[in-house]
Amino acid sequence: MATFDVKKLLEHALEARRRAYTPYSHFQVGAALLDDSGAIHLGCNIENAAYGPTNCAERTALFRAVADGLAPRTFRAIAVIGDTEGPISPCGTCRQVLVELCAPDMPVFLGNLKGDVQETTVSALLPGAFSSVDLQYDYQHKRKN
Numbered sequence: 001m002a003t004f005d006v007k008k009l010l011e012h013a014l015e016a017r018r019r020a021y022t023p024y025s026h027f028q029v030g031a032a033l034l035d036d037s038g039a040i041h042l043g044c045n046i047e048n049a050a051y052g053p054t055n056c057a058e059r060t061a062l063f064r065a066v067a068d069g070l071a072p073r074t075f076r077a078i079a080v081i082g083d084t085e086g087p088i089s090p091c092g093t094c095r096q097v098l099v100e101l102c103a104p105d106m107p108v109f110l111g112n113l114k115g116d117v118q119e120t121t122v123s124a125l126l127p128g129a130f131s132s133v134d135l136q137y138d139y140q141h142k143r144k145n
């Protein structure tokens with residue numbers, strides 16, 4: 001049982017979605033990231049005429065939280081919402097960034113406008129991910145083992 005309000009987190013993701021800057025795809029996505037103090041960090045997708053620099057909602061929320069001083073891997077959950085047929089499916093780049101900045105067992109709630117919600121985890125979204133472990137990087141001491 002989650003010790004936080006999943007419905008509220010999804011509502012925040014929906015609110016974040018309204019801020020999306022999507023002149024090219026017109027596909028708006030919102031994300032809400034819960035930190036260990038209970039604060040929620042919002043993210044939306046922000047597109048670009050060159051397409052490649054587009055930032056997804058998930059990465060916007062994660063990068064914003066880290067830039068605001070939150071320590072990576074201390075987050076408790078993330079909710080993502082888009083206007084998809086089933087629960088939204090994060091892109092490969094966002095899955096890799098989730099692996100980098102969140103604990104493997106952190107819950108991820110994927111929703112859509114119809115109210116479908118799928119609960120998964122960071123590690124389930126990207127099995128076999130390349131990570132700091134592969135670099136033999138000691139994250140705690142910021143040096144190679």
Ligand SMILES: O=c1ccn([C@H]2C[C@H](O)[C@@H](CO)O2)c(=O)[nH]1
Nearest residue numbers: 025027029045056057089090091
């Ligand atoms: O999980 C997802 C999937 C897609 N997008 C964005 C990227 C782009 O702006 C638009 C269409 O791919 O949706 C997200 O923000 N998150």
